[in-house]
Amino acid sequence: MSIKIIKYPLSTEKSIRLMESDNTLIFIVDNKSNKKQIKEEIEKLYKAKVKRVNTTIGPDTKKRAYVKFDDETPAIDIATQLGIM
Numbered sequence: 001m002s003i004k005i006i007k008y009p010l011s012t013e014k015s016i017r018l019m020e021s022d023n024t025l026i027f028i029v030d031n032k033s034n035k036k037q038i039k040e041e042i043e044k045l046y047k048a049k050v051k052r053v054n055t056t057i058g059p060d061t062k063k064r065a066y067v068k069f070d071d072e073t074p075a076i077d078i079a080t081q082l083g084i085m
Helices: 013-022 035-046 075-082
Strands: 006-009 024-029 050-057 063-069
Touching (some): 006 035, 013 024, 013 075, 024 075, 035 063
Antiparallel strands (some): 024 063, 050 063
């Protein structure tokens, strides 16, 4: 049985600001997933080059992944693909 690593993208004011300024998208991910799994999953799902993944667990106990994309992959393109923009 495989767990679903990426649950859904966050569409908040902060995530939109990060997307525009840092080429970064925020995803809610499975609490048991690690940065390497998240990176591989994002690259596979969206065929995008990921530069770095940072994770944090919020006060709502949900794990957030801050995914910074490579310069050749604009985050806004992926957000459009996801229907955020």
